[in-house]
Amino acid sequence: MPRKRRILVVDDEASIRMLVRTVLEHAGYEVTTARDGREAIALLAASDYDVVLLDVVMPNLNDGPWSLVVSPWSLVVKRLATKD
Numbered sequence: 001m002p003r004k005r006r007i008l009v010v011d012d013e014a015s016i017r018m019l020v021r022t023v024l025e026h027a028g029y030e031v032t033t034a035r036d037g038r039e040a041i042a043l044l045a046a047s048d049y050d051v052v053l054l055d056v057v058m059p060n061l062n063d064g065p066w067s068l069v070v071s072p073w074s075l076v077v078k079r080l081a082t083k084d
Contacts, residue, residue: 004030008049010040012058020053 009020017033024031034040
């Protein structure tokens with residue numbers, strides 16, 4: 001049996017975390033959630049994830065290692081959002 005893909009969902013709003021978690025678990029993914037950047041960094045240090053879904057506007061995100069991660073991905077998301 002193939003292993004479930006692991007997704008880390010990072011968002012400071014509990015309702016968003018719960019909604020995304022419910023949808024992804026229903027689709028067959030293993031989901032872990034974090035409420036801010038610091039918690040996400042600790043989870044990433046302790047375990048491997050296939051995908052990280054990250055809210056880029058939240059507490060404890062705009063400093064440290066996230067600044068390197070957020071900038072390139074923000075550009076990708078922005079380009080996808082504006083692509084015709």
